[in-house]
Amino acid sequence: MNWSTIPSLAALRAFEAAARHQNLSAAARELNVTHAAIAQHVRALEQEFGESLLVREGRGVAPTDAGRQLAAGLAEGFGQIGEVVAELRQRGAERPVTISVTPGFAAGWLMPRIGAFWAAHPDVQISISPATTVIDLRRDGFDVAVRYGDGNWPGLSVELLTRADYTALAHPDLIAGRRVTCLDDLLDLPWLLDTQVMERRRTIEREGVDLDQVKVTMLNTNELALSAAVSGLGVTFQPRSLVERELKSGQLVALCALQEQGVGYHIVTVPGRTSAQLDTFLKWLRAQKPQSVSASE
Amino acid sequence: MNWSTIPSLAALRAFEAAARHQNLSAAARELNVTHAAIAQHVRALEQEFGESLLVREGRGVAPTDAGRQLAAGLAEGFGQIGEVVAELRQRGAERPVTISVTPGFAAGWLMPRIGAFWAAHPDVQISISPATTVIDLRRDGFDVAVRYGDGNWPGLSVELLTRADYTALAHPDLIAGRRVTCLDDLLDLPWLLDTQVMERRRTIEREGVDLDQVKVTMLNTNELALSAAVSGLGVTFQPRSLVERELKSGQLVALCALQEQGVGYHIVTVPGRTSAQLDTFLKWLRAQKPQSVSASE
């Protein structure tokens, strides 16, 4: 389509309203402008087409033949546009808040808390997608992600939710009678590591431990590692904020904290993308932050 | 339709083009703007809907699901609008130049000349509508009228075409041997007047003639009066500019001129309404003006 041959859309819209109401003032009210604005647009169109479109008729106006023809076509066109816009808004309102999280965060942090949210906001639909790969919030259409890292994701709006506080953990029976103050006290126990998260290995090695000198049991996923630790099969390393349930129930005990590198779990959103439902969820999420970020309960 | 819930039409158009081309720069070229303008519009829409519509994809962009849906609807809507605008333009281009004239002017002035115009501009369609009632140029959709009067028609663009030069006329045989210098020399001859044009009676009476003292023959139309005069049945009063043909051929001779009241035939157009065809016709019409308006050939 050659848009240069088409007059201003605002003028066409103004004319359509005027022709429909047969009344410039009514059209002006509909479009929230003054009657003068409508009159100007109509004049401009008539100039453009070299033909009268509206003629004054007593108190009001009446479309000419050409005007009637134009108005009918415009009504249909603008109607179509209005419809698809309304559909999109509808779709947006109905769409659940989509959240991307790691499986570990979902199981260890979000699931223990989300029940309270559901109870408080039964009207807000939530869709939680656990995924190990880093997704592109924009491309994949997620409203919010909780990401582990240092908070440096350019182009996104980032906010620390909770520090990771990587900690060595084990079943109480496994360490019965031991005094554990640092990793060196655990070198003779089996260490449970997953094959996927390299970050974890690096965190441990930063403590000065040579993993080759430890009896390491590799497990396919971190969930398995955690599960094995609960079963008393060895020592696991998890963000303390994700194992609060196990600590509270006594399934695991914290043995020693690993060095923090200023990393943690962050709320990541696309700047400018917002909705009522999303705002509700984000507000709740922020309320879940520990009082002081450095202190875990 | 509630327009306040619909984002800017310019933004929607920009987005539609971008989604269609999957390329902001191409969309910008289509709309004759810079790519930055397109990018801003798309950003504004995404903000408005709280949802991504386009995601960057290598060199170019790709619509998201929501974007695809929106773009499809917009394409249809804008297409409709483009179509009806094109139709109207087409109709305008094909529409003949419509001219409103009095029957007398048509027969006595326009018809003798219009052949030359047709020959010179075979591509310009002309529609001549003779009518005795004064039409509303705007309402009735005429491009141009030739009106008799003093040129005072507010809201219209007026230009003198030729003076009327009302003249008493008769067949040469009727006045054979007479010396006629003023109306008084004609009082014993039958005067041919039509029943319609009151203006003509007033023009005659301004000369100081009491029509009750003259043998007046009433005819239904001015054309009949003229025709009767050519047949030698009496004296007729016509604008000299409309009987040039009869004068030249000797069917009538001019007897004496009546007082001019500054009236004449005017070219009347609607300001701002123009087209190539209309311009061609108006140019030709102006070229038909007598060299000096006061002197008739």
Added chain:
DNA sequence: TTCAATATGTAAGTTAAGATTATAGATATG
């Protein structure tokens, strides 16, 4: 008939939407 209410018409001035400019960073292609 006159008055009040409600229209349209248009010139002049203001505002904000839309566009450009400029700069930076990404990604194909030869």
Added chain:
DNA sequence: CATATCTATAATCTTAACTTACATATTGAA
């Protein structure tokens, strides 16, 4: 791996669109 071609975005500018203000026209009721 340089070059051409994209997108992204902030800052600035331009002008289409709008408002204000006043004039004129129509309608209906006092």
